[in-house]
Amino acid sequence: MSWQQVVVDFFTYGILIYSVVLLGFYLFIAVYSIGETRHYIRKSSFTDYSILAVSEKTPSISILAPAYNEGATIIENVRSLLSIHYNHMELIVINDGSKDDSLQKLIDAYELVEVPRLVINHILTKPVRGIYKSTNPVYRKLVVVDKENGGKADALNVGVNVASNDYIVCIDVDCILEQDAMLKLVKPFLEEKNKRVIATGGVVRIANSCEIRDGKVVKVNLPEKFLPRVQTLEYIRAFLLGRMAWSRLNGLLLISGAFGAFDREIVIKAGGYNHNTVGEDMELVVRMRRYMEEQKIPYKVAYIPDPLCWTEAPSTYKILGRQRNRWTRGTIETLKLHKVMFFNPRYGRLGMISYPYWFFFEFLAPLIEFGGFVALLIFAAFGLLDWPFFFALLGFILCFGFVYSTFAILMEVLTYNQYKRHKDIFRLILTAFLEPFLFHPFVVWSAVKGNIDLLRNKKSWGEMTRQGFAGAKKPAAK
């Protein structure tokens, strides 16, 4: 056997074995998530959430909404958050040194005055310039914190310091929450007696093309544009299959920064959000879990599959690329910060399953895929490629991807069925067939660029221009 053949075999069979293991994990995730989702939906059908809405003894929560240069939409976004059904809550809007008129707009709209407040620095942050509360009792739940610019993580840490309640809910200020979102998010904290629930995550859905009225999603539509639509499919796969399976395993490493609830005491003990990473949401969950493992305290990270939070997905390749680049850098930074857990039995399932999975199949997957593509070009150029084998393998992988996506769509139809028009479901299936050609290669390339940027020590978030929900589909005039 020539050395060239050895190299070709190494790549061919190496990638094959890697793919088989990865596909095995996907199969396991798909099957394992079914039970968890079914259990949740059945349980939820007995639950009267209004008890939480009316009870005097409902846990108090602090909603933390960091805002940077959100002047155009901040008033409406805050109004929407204040209308959420939950009695015992405070809404803390953290103005992270915005350069626009966000603060002044808030002061004028909500009749705010500066109040003396001692902020205990449980977590070190950039200085707080002032804390504002409304003179109008209607807005008594609102607290606005003005601080020096320090990034999202720093703003959230200020929120953690200012919060006066046991549970904090971190959200993106421009997200749209369902009215009962807090009731559903808080419940898992009340259900465990033998374990401490340290965090609860909720599903984030894509709001592009949905009808939005008064800060509420009144009609769910499948996005008209291809990019948001394919991300809808991606989110269904990730949230309905992936995270539910990891939740069942109690191995979740990520709760979306756009929507998650945390036990404030554990957040503080774990050291709060890390402002040296662009993946602060994942890093916090990993650090909280690591803290609990090291303290040997039984704990759980819960996850609920209800679509409770709606966000705008990037609709251009440019913005999408920045987002995926940042996600990649965040993942690598988090894995690097906690490398001590890699296959470390001291950290139980976290060290032996969750961390290695993220390392091999979230961090390495795009690199291996890209490496495989480069190898393909080289082997093809040198005439070393076994073309029938290549096409058979390509077809196999593509078909598996289609099976996985159609299964995710089936789960969506059988569970929450957000897209009522039958046409939308079939458009989603068609999108699944286009994804490997028009979306996936770009995501892989963005991830590779993320790796390169990290090596170049790039720390920026990358500007995330959003069109805003004003551009969302308007309800037809009657």
Added chain:
Amino acid sequence: MSPLNYFLYTVGPFQFVELMYLFISIIVLVVGFIAFYLFYRARRTARKMQLRLLYSEHISMLAICEGEQELQETIYDIHAQLKQQGLTEDEQGRGVLIKELVTAAKSMSGAAKENISAFYRAAGLDQITLSQLKSGAWHVKSRSIQTLSHLGQKQHIAKIYRHTNNRNELIRSEARVAVVKLTGFQGLRFLDVITYPLTEWEQLCLVHELSENHLPDFKHIPDWLHSDNDSVVEFALRLVESYRILELHGDVAFCLAHGQSSIRKKAVQAVRSINQPQTAPLLATQLLREEEDVQLVVLEAMGEVGSENDLAVLWPFLAHPRTVFKIAAARAIRNSHPYGMAMLRQRVDMEVHPWYILIPQLEEEVNA
């Protein structure tokens, strides 16, 4: 040859093409199933809507019945109509009817609710629910328990009661709430025997149920305050707090010496809610012997029940190394004495952190 080598040298394009065909078949099947399911569900939903419309008329008739004779006649008429339409033998029809009756019963009270329950029994629907109670599937069993309780089927309480300590947390949770829904405080007798804990969620549900027109009966609470099951003690403390049961002050005070700090915290909150002359001295003593996280709860309680006699135990906390204690103690002092705020101003150095900001904050809180 090792299994890996065997695998590597036998796998060729043909095997992948075969697998591809398998995947394509699966995709066709799944897409076909989705299409069939969407069509089936649309039809099912349409029929359900029709049935709901029909049943809502029957339920309205039942709700307005006055007197036994009118009720019996209406039940007979409705039953005859349902039979004529073949709905008494139709599984989906019966299922929708039971759900509609439950929904109606939840939103009604008094005679209207009793009429709905009477129809449910007369139509033999309770027997269907009872057969579901024997199901091995937890969600079917839980649903049947919930149905029986919402439709006020007290005669089946024994069958429900035996599930209050069920191994499945969702069945036992539904059963516990159901017996309380049906019999009020009497139903709480399961607290004497349960071995599984009551979660916070269950406790909230039970307190909510008890608040719904049930006559209070506190005679067993002292026993529960001394229970071996910590969650039962927690729940009993919650009842003391909710109903402000002053006569149980002594029993609650006993819980301040409990081994679990979470129970002691709840006991502090309970004793605060039934404030009596002996409460403040009791909490002052507790403050000195507690661990830090309970001390904070006691300091908060002192802010509500404390008096000028308790200032002596509060002053030292102004020098506590942790700021949260300084804040809690300062609040307690401010509230414990009519001149508490002025005394605080005299006592602390207003030029020093945190007092230069904390004192204005405390003043602002009073004015707010």
